[in-house]
Amino acid sequence: MKKTFTLKAVFLLLLITSSLYLKAQNLEENTVKRDTTVESFIKPKTVFLELGGPGLALTFNYDTRFADARDKWGYRVGAGYYNTGANWVASVPLQINYLYGLAKQGGSSFAEFGAGTTFVRSHGTTNGVTFQFDNITGFIGTATIGYRYQQENGGINFRIAFVPILYDDGVIAEGGLSVGYTF
Numbered sequence: 001m002k003k004t005f006t007l008k009a010v011f012l013l014l015l016i017t018s019s020l021y022l023k024a025q026n027l028e029e030n031t032v033k034r035d036t037t038v039e040s041f042i043k044p045k046t047v048f049l050e051l052g053g054p055g056l057a058l059t060f061n062y063d064t065r066f067a068d069a070r071d072k073w074g075y076r077v078g079a080g081y082y083n084t085g086a087n088w089v090a091s092v093p094l095q096i097n098y099l100y101g102l103a104k105q106g107g108s109s110f111a112e113f114g115a116g117t118t119f120v121r122s123h124g125t126t127n128g129v130t131f132q133f134d135n136i137t138g139f140i141g142t143a144t145i146g147y148r149y150q151q152e153n154g155g156i157n158f159r160i161a162f163v164p165i166l167y168d169d170g171v172i173a174e175g176g177l178s179v180g181y182t183f
Contacts, residue, residue, distance in 0.1 A: 012182040043068045048180025054093035054142035055081030089122035114144035141166035154182045
């Protein structure tokens with residue numbers, strides 16, 4: 001009986017020791033070499049408030065890139081509203097845009113080029129105090145040629161743009177100014 005107990009104790013001791021040894025092997029440093037020159041990158045997402053531009057009035061917008069890059073192709077979507085009492089306009093701008101980095105390495109300055117459409121619903125009267133709007137419901141074409149300052153690691157961004165607007169009666173040359181946050 002004592003011999004069986006001793007064998008069981010030795011076996012249990014070997015089992016516990018071997019399990020500790022196996023766990024210790026799992027905690028060793030991974031010796032596989034990795035390429036540390038490749039940086040992981042998350043595409044920037046930008047929210048901004050814009051005066052004028054493709055939204056025609058005061059709009060809140062969201063902008064991001066299609067790929068994991070700070071420049072190249074992306075899109076923006078927004079919603080806007082402006083009211084002067086008897087006159088109002090609501091808009092939903094949608095654009096595909098392209099950012100071209102103006103600095104050779106990284107940098108925060110970009111040229112922005114875009115094209116898209118804006119859904120517009122407006123109501124106007126001749127009694128408007130500041131602006132007089134037509135009664136319009138429909139889509140207009142928009143383009144953007146501008147400058148964007150967008151910090152490399154997120155933060156405040158700034159945009160200024162020339163925005164030609166295409167509609168039934170021709171082209172209107174407009175501008176846009178925005179400030180927002182990139183995360």
